[in-house]
Amino acid sequence: MLEETPPLLLPEEAIAFFRAKGIAFGFDWRDVWQEEHAKAFTVAKAMSRDLLEDIRQAVDDALVNGTTLATFREQLTPLLMARGWWGRSLETDPLTGEQRVVQLGSPARLRTIFDTNLRSAYAAGRWERIQRQKRVFPFLIYESVKDGRERPEHGAWHKTILPVDDPWWDTHYPPCGWNCRCTARPANQRMLDRRGEKVTDQPVRFPQKDYVNRRTGEITRTERGIDPGFSFNVGKAYLDPLSPKPMPGQPGEGDATAAADLSADAEKVLKRLLRPFELEAGEIQRGKIWRDATGWPFAIGAGLFRSPRGDLQLPNRSQLRRYELGLAALARPDTIRLVWVRDKTGRMMLMRRYLAGTVAFDIGRAGWRTTPLRSAGGGKIVWQR
Incomplete structure (x- = not known):
């Protein structure tokens, strides 16, 4: 009998993806762009290896131990303060030579670091599992949280059902932006029939625009609803370190x-x-x-x-x-x-x-x-x- 529920993601898959990353330094979040985030761990304005390793280890611990955001902040904040990487500071942009007052560590930044890295690692782990299972579960269902706080575009993509290898997933595989809570769930025809669901003829489309990365000069054409820097499939990009x-x-x-x-x-x-x-x-x-x-x-x-x-x-x-x-x-x-x-x-x-x-x-x-x-x-x- 065909399995009705795809096996759950093993934490080891997400951990393996995260640990395979290299290290990259960037003063601005746009210095490390798109797929490069899948190859290297980076935190904007964290410009020393010791500092990055401290943050990286805290994220690793969160993946391994299921650490909450509160514990992540509690453990990492004193380390960052001891290294002087906290609050606002006058720093020199290595690209332009300009001195600017910038935000280093803060509770809000730690939330972004925690959320983005964990969601990306688990999404990449899921994609590896999706690829291994696609002969049994050949479809993916885009699922938005639908609690009134989701982006309107993500809500419109809710229940989009397409084959795993459809090119739509090259740009719309979650996460599709900062703090995106969407997921993609595997399914097979039997599951769709049981729920009265059908493969989507044409996904909802929104206007596209060119985004110019002023740091690198790269131009990315992005559909509305997908944040700049997220217009790629983190799972496909993660195959290299896997x-x-x-x-x-x-x-x-x-x-x-x-x-x-x-x-x-x-x-x-x-x-x-x-x-x-x-x-x-x-x-x-x-x-x-x-x-x-x-x-x-x-x-x-x-x-x-x-x-x-x-x-x-x-x-x-x-x-x-x-x-x-x-x-x-x-x-x-x-x-x-x-x-x-x-x-x-x-x-x-x-x-x-x-x-x-x-x-x-x-x-x-x-x-x-x-x-x-x-x-x-x-x-x-x-x-x-």
Whole structure:
């Protein structure tokens, strides 16, 4: 019997997304723009790593422990005050050189930091689950809170029902603005029939306008009801950091490429490594859900080669062929096994092992690695060509 209620989001999914972010400094909230927020943690005017790490740790604790806003404020406020990051202060804008009186820490700012980061992390976690379940739950239902405090546009989008892969979700997957409380709920045809609901022929549309980011010069065309900086699908953008990371002993540190950028040389190497997965334009950096021969899903993209800090770790010239063969084995294996391996601490880890050619590719929650085929025996065969 087909399941009637989609499984609940596991907190670990949202936590994994948040912890995979790098660090970015921005004096103005527009300095880190759109999808860049999915790659890096930032707080406007928090211009030192120690300060950002304090705030980041508090958000992490809130995700892990289900901390309330009141507790979040209570724990973080004295830390920010001790660092002198509280109240109004005369600061120099590094972009313009202008000195301005700006707001640093405050109860209102802590609420925004808490709300935006938690909602985005859970939305990204849901999207990963939505992608894995879309063969069973192929539709999404836009749901607004409808308590009289919602934006009129969000209220008009309430009960919009479209396929998961409809491009409307590229710009309308919640959150769609500051303090947006909307969600997107998975559904299947049986659920819609039972409730007398139908797929939407044409979503309600509102006028669009161009928004110019005066900090970066970027022009974004945004529909009314979607705040500037929110006109993207946080779940799709989050696929990059969702990718398993290189395990110790895998590719060495590259050029510390920022999480939001790819140099021409880095993109050339990544295209070569990821060729077996046939990524479309933009998917190398953004990532996409790819399924192996058994249907097991992975996020494939540049995120496979990012360190926990968000820097690229690309193989050097002597390593390149080894990893190229390993990824080819992942894409087109001769055999897939489940194997238990021991990490450097002695902890046992269950991994999926893909064997083809002369290299085996191991991948699991702890990350991924390549292994010479001669030392990659054992385990339980779960698929064979």
